[in-house]
Amino acid sequence: MTGFKLEYETMKSEILPPISLNLNESHTTAIYSDTDMQAELIHMLLNDRDITVFDRSEGLYERLTVGDNITFYHKWFGCKTPLPEILVLFELQLCANKPLRKCSQSEIARVYYAKYFMMDTYPKVFHEPIHGVDIKTMNTFINMLKKIADDKTPALILVSNIEHALLLSDVAYRLQEKGLHEIEIDAEEKDETTPEDKPTSTLTTAKLFKIPAKIDDKVILFDPMEIDYIESQDGKAMIVINHESFTLDSTLAEVEKKLEVYGFYRCHRSYIVNLQKVREIITWSKNTYSLRIDNQIKSTIPLSRTKIQGIQDMFNLK
Amino acid sequence: MHTQRIGAIFEKDLKDFMKNMMLLMMPIAPILLSIMYSRLGDGEEIPISMLYIIVGVTFSAVTSSSMMTMMAEENEKKTLRGLMLSPASFMDIIIGKSLVVALITAVSLAISLFLMGIEPFLSAQAIIGLVLLFLFFLFLGIGIGLFAKSIASTSAYIMPVMFLFGFTPMIEFLALGEDSIAIKVADAFPIMQLINMHDTNSWVPIGVVALWTIGAALFTYICFKKERTDD
Numbered sequence: 105m106t107g108f109k110l111e112y113e114t115m116k117s118e119i120l121p122p123i124s125l126n127l128n129e130s131h132t133t134a135i136y137s138d139t140d141m142q143a144e145l146i147h148m149l150l151n152d153r154d155i156t157v158f159d160r161s162e163g164l165y166e167r168l169t170v171g172d173n174i175t176f177y178h179k180w181f182g183c184k185t186p187l188p189e190i191l192v193l194f195e196l197q198l199c200a201n202k203p204l205r206k207c208s209q210s211e212i213a214r215v216y217y218a219k220y221f222m223m224d225t226y227p228k229v230f231h232e233p234i235h236g237v238d239i240k241t242m243n244t245f246i247n248m249l250k251k252i253a254d255d256k257t258p259a260l261i262l263v264s265n266i267e268h269a270l271l272l273s274d275v276a277y278r279l280q281e282k283g284l285h286e287i288e289i290d291a292e293e294k295d296e297t298t299p300e301d302k303p304t305s306t307l308t309t310a311k312l313f314k315i316p317a318k319i320d321d322k323v324i325l326f327d328p329m330e331i332d333y334i335e336s337q338d339g340k341a342m343i344v345i346n347h348e349s350f351t352l353d354s355t356l357a358e359v360e361k362k363l364e365v366y367g368f369y370r371c372h373r374s375y376i377v378n379l380q381k382v383r384e385i386i387t388w389s390k391n392t393y394s395l396r397i398d399n400q401i402k403s404t405i406p407l408s409r410t411k412i413q414g415i416q417d418m419f420n421l422k
Numbered sequence: 423m424h425t426q427r428i429g430a431i432f433e434k435d436l437k438d439f440m441k442n443m444m445l446l447m448m449p450i451a452p453i454l455l456s457i458m459y460s461r462l463g464d465g466e467e468i469p470i471s472m473l474y475i476i477v478g479v480t481f482s483a484v485t486s487s488s489m490m491t492m493m494a495e496e497n498e499k500k501t502l503r504g505l506m507l508s509p510a511s512f513m514d515i516i517i518g519k520s521l522v523v524a525l526i527t528a529v530s531l532a533i534s535l536f537l538m539g540i541e542p543f544l545s546a547q548a549i550i551g552l553v554l555l556f557l558f559f560l561f562l563g564i565g566i567g568l569f570a571k572s573i574a575s576t577s578a579y580i581m582p583v584m585f586l587f588g589f590t591p592m593i594e595f596l597a598l599g600e601d602s603i604a605i606k607v608a609d610a611f612p613i614m615q616l617i618n619m620h621d622t623n624s625w626v627p628i629g630v631v632a633l634w635t636i637g638a639a640l641f642t643y644i645c646f647k648k649e650r651t652d653d
Contacts, residue, residue: 156504163499165434167441172434179430180505203441223504 108227108258112148120144121283127227127258132249134261134273136287141279142262146231157262158220159231160213164204170211171200174218183222193251194218194244210241217241221248227258234268243389246272250390266335270372270406271394287374313362317343317350324350328366332381332399334359336374346400369418371395371407379418424514431518435492439522444573445488449530452480456534468538470620471591476538478613480531481555482580482588486563489523490576493567509650520560527556542620547628551616554631558612559587561638565645590614 108127112120119141127133137145149155165173174196178187191197194214199207204215213234220228234242249272252259263269269276269287276287314325332344336356343350352359360370367379377395384396386404393407395415407415415421439445456476459468496502496515506512531552535543542548566579590611598604608614612634615627 161500162503163501165438165501166499167438168434172437176430176434179433180427182426219504 110149110260119281120148121279121281123279123284125277125284127260128275129256129258130253131274132253132259132261132272134263134269134276135279135284136263136266136269136276137279139264142231142264145262145279149229155227155229156223156225157229157231158216158233160216160233164212164215164219166205167203169201169203170196170207170215173204173215174200177219177222181222181224185222190218190222193247194221195240209236210238213237213241214244217245217248221251227260228252229260229262231262232264232268233261234272235263235265239386242271246388246390246392267394267404267406271388271392271404313366315343315352315359315363317352319350326350328363328368328378329380331368331378332397332403333378333405334363334368334376335405341376344403369411369414371405371411371415373408375405377405379415385415385421424510427511427514428518428521431515432521435519435522436525439488439492439526445491448488449480449484449526451483452476452530452534453537455479456537460538470542471594471617473535473538473542474613474617475589475591476534477531477552477555477616478588478590479584480527480534481559482584484527484530485523485556485559486566486583487576487580488526489519489560489563490567490570490579491573492519492523493564494570494573494576497567497570498572516564520564523560523563524556547619547623547625548616551619551628551631554628554635555612555616558631558635558638559583561635561642562587565638565642568642568645568649587611587613591617 108129110123110125110127112123123145125133125135135142135145146157146159149157165176168176171191174190175187177183178190183190185193188197191200194217196211196214196218199211202211204212207215213236217233220230234245237245249259261269261272263272266276266278266287277284278287314327315331316323316325318324326343326345330345332346334341334343334352334356335349336342337351339355341352341354341356341359343352356370356374356376360368360376363376368376369379371377377397381398382395383398383402385407386394386396388394391409393409393412394404395407397403397405459472459476502515506515532540543552562583566576566583570576570579590608590613593605593608596604609618610630612631615630619627
C-alpha cells in the first residue's frame with residue numbers, strides 16, 4: 105500500500121510541531137486541530153508543495169446555472185466520468201437549471217464538491233468541507249470520499265470539529281503542540297484497566313447526584329439532565345452543554361458508571377450521550393451513524409457501529 | 423494550447439456574457455450611436471471620419487472594455503483559482519475569452535456599419551486595417567485586464583483608452599490650429615492613419631497601424647510577465 109507522505113520539520117512555525125504522516129491511498133485521513141494550528145498547517149501545505157487546499161473560498165460563476173458551471177468544469181478538467189453521472193452523484197440534477205446566485209448554501213457546497221472531484225489533483229486536501237451544510241450534502245460528500253478512495257487518490261481533511269473528523273475519516277489524528285496523535289475510533293473497549301470505583305453511593309445520595317466540574321477555583325455542579333453529552337479529551341471527560349464545555353476530573357469510564365442510571369449511554373469510545381436529548385439517529389451512507397442532539401446548536405456526535413444495537417434496544421427500535 | 427479547454431472557456435464566457443447586463447449594454451451603444459448619426463446626415467453621404475468614430479467606439483467600448491471587465495471579474499471573484507495549473511492553461515483562458523470578444527465585436531460592428539453604409543470598408547485594405555485595429559484594442563484590453571483587480575477599476579482604465587484611441591477623430595472638433603502639436607501627434611494614432619489611408623490609398627498607414635498593434639502586444643506581454651512574477 106503506497107500513499108503520499110507529508111513530512112514537515114518544525115522551524116518556520118512556532119506553534120506547529122513536526123509532522124510526519126503517511127496518507128494512505130484507499131483511506132481518508134482527517135486532522136483535527138484548533139483553528140490557529142489549522143491555519144499554520146494550511147500555510148505550510150501551500151508553501152512547501154504545490155498542494156491545492158479545497159476550502160470553498162474561491163468564486164464560482166454566479167450568473168450561470170448549476171448545470172453550466174458543472175459543464176464548464178467538466179470540460180475544462182477533461183473529466184472522464186460522464187456529466188449526468190456527476191450531476192447525480194452530487195444530487196445536483198434537480199437544481200441544474202437554477203442560477204447559482206439563487207442556490208442555497210448546501211447546493212453551492214455540492215457544486216464545489218463536484219468541481220473538486222473533477223479536478224485532477226494529488227492528493228486532495230479539504231478544509232472544513234462540511235461546515236454549515238445540510239445532511240444530504242454531507243452524505244454526498246461521504247459518497248465522494250468513497251469514490252476518491254476507489255480512484256486511489258489519498259484524501260486529507262482538515263477540520264476543527266472532532267465530530268466531523270470522526271464522521272468523515274477512516275483514520276483521524278489530533279494535532280496539538282505536542283505533536284500529531286491518532287484518535288482511536290471504533291476500537292474495542294480498552295478501558296477495562298480503569299480502577300474500580302469506590303462503592304456506589306446509596307439511593308438517597310443518588311437522587312441528589314450532581315456532576316462537579318472545576319473551573320479555575322470554582323466548582324460547578326451540573327444536574328445530569330442539563331448535560332447534552334460528555335466527550336473524552338486527552339483522557340479527561342468533558343461535559344458539553346450547547347457550545348460550552350467543562351472539564352471533569354474523572355475519566356469517561358468513571359463518569360459512565362455514575363451516569364448510567366440517569367439514562368446516559370456510551371455511544372462511542374470517546375462519547376457518552378444523554379439519551380433524553382437525542383433527537384435523531386442519522387444513518388450515513390457508508391454504514392456509519394451519528395446522533396443529533398436536541399440542543400441549540402444541534403450537535404451531531406458519532407455513534408459506533410458496535411453501539412447501534414444498544415441504542416435500538418434502548419429505544420425499542422427494530 | 424488545448425482546444426477542449428478553449429472551447430470550454432468560450433462556451434462559458436459566451437453564456438456569461440448573455441447574462442451580464444453590464445457587458446450586454448456595451449455592444450448596443452455603438453449601434454444606437456450609428457442610428458443617431460445616420461439620421462443626422464439627412465441622406466447625404468456620411469464622412470469617413472464619422473464612420474471611424476463608430477469603429478473607434480465599437481473597438482474601445484466593446485473589445486477593450488469587455489475583455490477588461492471579463493478578466494477583472496475573474497480576478498475579483500478569484501474564480502480562476504485552481505483552474506490554472508500551468509501557464510499554458512492561462513493562454514487557453516485568454517484565447518477563449520478573445521474569441522467571445524471577437525464574436526461580439528464582429529456582430530456589433532457589422533450592424534453599426536450596415537446602418538451607416540458599409541461601402542467604404544468593402545476593400546481588402548480596409549478590412550486588413552480593421553483587423554489590425556481590432557487586435558490593437560484587444561491587446562490593450564488583455565494587458566489592462568491582467569492587472570485590473572476589480573470591475574470598478576476598469577471603468578477608470580477604459581477612459582484613457584476610449585479618449586486617446588477610440589475618439590481620436592474628434593480632435594478636429596477641438597478647433598486647434600492646423601499645425602498644432604496635438605493634431606500632429608494625433609495624426610500618428612491608428613484610427614487617424616486609417617482615415618488617411620482612405621484618402622491616399624497607400625499601404626503606409628497599414629504599416630503604422632501594424633506597429634501600433636505590435637506595441638500593444640508588447641504591452642500585453644510585459645503585463646503578463648509582471649503578473650506571473652507577482653504571484
